Amino acid sequence: MILALLLACAPVAEAPPADEAPATMGLPGPPTSALALAGWEGDAPYLTPLSAPRLLRRMSLDLRGILPSEAELDAVEADPSALDALRDAYLADPRLEDRLVALFAERWHTVMDEYEVNSDDYGLFPHDADMFAHAVGEEPLRLLAHVVVNDLPWSDVVTADYTMANEMLGSVWPLDYPEGEEGWKVARYTDGRPAAGVLSTNGFWWRYVTNESNKNRGRVAAISKLLLCTDILARPVVFERSTETDPEHAIRTQPACQSCHAAIDPAAASLFGYWWVIQYNPYEMDTYHAEREPLGPTLLGVSPAWYGTPINGLVDLGWHVAEDPRFVRCGAQSFAEQLWHREVALRDYASVEALRSEFVASGLSPLTLLRAVTDTAEYRAGGFTPDAPDIVRERERVERLLSPNQLGAVIAEETGFAWTAAGYTQLENDVFGYRVLRGGVNGYSATEVQQAPGLTWMMVNTRVAQAAAFSVVARDLDAGEGLTVRGVTLETTASDPALATALTSLYWRWYAERPDDAWTEAITALWATVAAEEGTASAWRSVLEAMIRDPKFQAY
Amino acid sequence: MLLVLAACAAPVSDLPAAQDTARGDTGADDTATDTGPTGPDVPPPALTASEVGAALDVALAGEIPTFPEAIGAFSALMALGVGCTPDDRFFKILDPEGCLAPSGVTYSGAGGAVGGWDDAGEVYTYELRGDLVIIDAAGVPYEMGGDIDTVVTPYVGGLAFSQQFLGTFRYPAAPTWLGRGTSGSAWIEADIGDDGALVAQVDGGYDLGGASVYFDALTVGGACGSAPTGAIRLRDMSGYWYVFTYGPECDTCGDVAYAGDSLGAACVDPTAAMAGIGEAVRTWMSDHPVVTE
Structure with a gap:
């Protein structure tokens, strides 16, 4: 433990360069040789794998949402080495897209039953309420899934110049959804919003709303948590008692506030095209307000920037998120967390780092990452070795409940x-x-x-x-x-x-x-x-x- | 232990930043084949300086939105709301089907307009606020999401006027800006002389006929007399902005910059648009004189 503390508290200047060991959760990574000593090698040594048929069942449920066929079970029972080929077939299965949407919904939280604007605001039929709510919430998730199933570089999720829409969204939002078509298809907004992948989707911002005092700051926290795996709200900031009565002044002057807001506010300043004067109003909320982009610096008192580097606004934001070293690592971490059914912690450093390396080596291929995660001991675990400590038995999910x-x-x-x-x-x-x-x-x-x-x-x-x-x-x-x-x-x-x-x-x-x-x-x-x-x-x-x-x- | 570790971690902003690495470097190790992002590269400007000036002239030709037209159209429709808008000023109809008045006008949503002279007859205020749609008898919708706050204070020789315009307003049946529809977050301060003299400043953004325009203290009647000062931004469809800034010569010309680089000079004359503000307010106030008992 002492060694772990020493490693974690080492001066940042001694941390390896970003292109050698990207930061995780805001911390520099440890030297690989110290992994075992520091206990950061994960729980793999204490895990035993599922039987091949049962593992095939897990893979099928995770990647297709259905059970394997008896013939597939027979095949892996006879020859467990057939498992990988079947897993690869599942990764090419058309059902993967829907399955990923459901999986991403568990992490991105964009699918809700109601939003501040609902189906009746568009005069849709009451029985379309659920379809509308799901369509709104699934919009960003469909984009994520589209990137995965087409094996596009994961960075596209924040740089794509398109979104995904179905006929319902196409009928009520400013989209070029093809006339007469049905189902989820690539579409583009026609209201001049910049290309920023999920950051240019109504579905994302309808879930992560803001208000007059928050000024898009909460939205930056959502970006940070979802795309960088950095939970700003979890930072251990210590505030001193103050007589300050103006929160905006405090944010700009108090060191404790600035410890987060120095980065948050400049990023928030790039999001004012989504600044709605009145919430609950479809005309305000479904259209990007390009003319409000310059309001950010006025209302926040800072120019748009991403962690110290000036940006021109949302038009640049997605690219800078994609270039942040935490983005790629977060991709690896989040896929692992979802398929391991537990949060990743420092002890998983080596496992996640291996996934990240393979992810990068593949050119940010999401299918490669999915394949790699399903190869991990944590994913394949079906039990524990006799010497597995209780803490390992408590934290690893060797049985997962169907969602x-x-x-x-x-x-x-x-x-x-x-x-x-x-x-x-x-x-x-x-x-x-x-x-x-x-x-x-x-x-x-x-x-x-x-x-x-x-x-x-x-x-x-x-x-x-x-x-x-x-x-x-x-x-x-x-x-x-x-x-x-x-x-x-x-x-x-x-x-x-x-x-x-x-x-x-x-x-x-x-x-x-x-x-x-x-x-x-x-x-x-x-x-x-x-x-x-x-x-x-x-x-x-x-x-x-x-x-x-x-x-x-x-x-x- | 995690808390301890997090507590002694360096601020994220002190860690090696993505921007410190080469473009497209996502933190790969030496063996990586990185196909990550290589942008953003600012696209070359689509317009020359003079084209920016011309585009701004076109945008400003459509007038700068002011309250009279929005309130006038709203009040006219409310007057047709017997059975739906009991007091002719407010309504709140949550039924998504709306309320169909005998006049053939349908009301849905919530909103209202209230204002007038104060008791002393010294200050005239008006607020229009709505989250609504009113569909007139011809089937044309007046869509509103936002509010317009106005204060007019007469003084000897003129009117002091301020307006806060926030939101989306669209009514295709109306002439001028309301008919084209606009979205905006903008503020106007003006002294409107009875003799036609005008001191006015506009800040904030409007969608003007499809062009996204943002005013940075665009002023007439100020330091340069009748000539404008300040700046006007015009958004390129690429998402980047042109910034036209009036020069020190006190004429209608200035420099156009794009992504921080000068494109050259252009001229934009906002005089007519700014005069339109004064004219609209003056006309409205002449129709709504102070009532004394």
Whole structure:
């Protein structure tokens, strides 16, 4: 620990140059040779990997949002080396884009149920409210996902001269969305806003609003947290008691204030094209106000700059963010955090540094980074070595819970049940739905995905499982489609080997594990008991509900 | 320990900055193939100095927005709001369908206009504020998001006028600036003489006919007499700004700079636009004389 303190407190002048060891979380990195001694080599030595089928299931859920096929599971069971090729296929799967949007929503928090301007402000139909809210929040996330799936340099997320829009946004915002088209497509704003990737999207700024006193400063904090992994609000600033009554004067003169505002305010001065005179007004909020750009220096008393380097405004901002050494490292860190399902800390320095190096070497290829993260021990972890300390067991996520988005996608794919009501996707909203109750993120008050089971989580799972099981029986057994439950009918009995075959096959497909005899006997007994009392359809509904509620299904 | 580490960390601004590295260097190690950003390179100016002057002349020909037209159009529409706008001054209609008056005008949102002379008849104030849309009987929307605050104080020989213009106003059925619509955050201070003399200063930005223009203490009637002083910025579609600054010769000419570099001289005559401010205020006030009991 002493060594760690010494390393961290070393004079900045002794830190390696930026092009050798970029800063992380505002700190200089340690010399690599000291990693082990400092305990910054991570938890990898204490982690054991998942089985190949179970790992394939994790990859499929993370990258496609659905389960692997039985053939894919069979392939990696027979030859674990087939895993990498299947992972690469998943990275090329068209479902990756939607999956990334859901993943980014958990970190960027732009998807909310309501904004200061809503669908009714545009005269849209009430049943379009959820679609509109999702479209707004997904706009920046779709741009991020577009960069990833097309394997464009990650810096494009802050320099792209386009955004992503669907037909709804295209109809109400100043965009050149192609007439008569539908779906998410590349589009450009027509209101003269500069090219700055996500920093030029309405969706980002509608989530990260400001007001007359904040003057875009909170927005800079959002940029810093999301794109540099530097949480300005977490800085340990000590304020002295002051008789100062003018906060703006204090910000400009008090050393404690300046410790952050010296950097924040000049960056905030570049954002006044998004300075809305009246919030809640569509004419103000959906259009970029280029004529207000020069207001920043007037209202903040500083010229636009990025950490000391003068800039011309938003037109330069994205480029300077991209050139900040923390940006690339943050890209590596944030992908790792999302796929490891935990925050990255100093002990992960070596792991993240390896990812960053590979990321840079690839020309900031997001797919290379995704591939590299899925290669890490932390991602592949399924258990611990016997000597793993308790602290490692507490912090590593060797089992991850399906998010509401993943659950909805898997259930729809496996059972045909899509839970919607009044135009709302029930696991994706909290107006009529159950997103937060099921452990999801709503963008403002619930900002982290639930990592452990809870009461409402279980209640929602129960309802989903019941409805999904009902759907499967109606489709596969009543209608005889046999998509999920195969080789059996409603006339099949407990003693018929086809029953056990169908159940063990489902176990393999849903859990990526082979059931043991005890499970097969128990589930068959459950089936037989219910069948005897309520009939075979009810028996199937019961066992399917039980299997969906099983932790092996809900975790991955 | 993390707190201790963070506490003794250097301020971020002291760390090696991206700008200290070569363009496009994202912090790669020696083996990196870096295809990161290589910009931003300021694009060459699309306009010459004289073209900037001409563009500003065109922008200013559309007049500088003042309150009379915005309030006049609003008041006229409010007068048609029987059943929707009970007091003819304010309305707050949250139903997204709006309120359709028998006149055929639909009101939606919230806003109002209030003002007039103070009790002493010494100061005339008017505020128009709205987050609304009013659709007239012909189907033309008056869209508003913002407010315009006005103070007029008569004095012997003239009017002292100030205006704060903040927001977006658009009503295609109206003539001049309101018909074209504008977005702005700007302030005007003026002394408007009964004899036509004008001292006026404009600060802030407007969208003028699609051109983003920003005034830095554009003044007439000041140090240079009837000749203008101050500066006017014009935004290029690339996102960079031209800055036209009047010179010390007290004429209508000055230097045009782009991204800090001079492009040469140009001439811009704002006299008519500034005179339009005085004329609009003078006309409005003559229609709204002080009422004494």
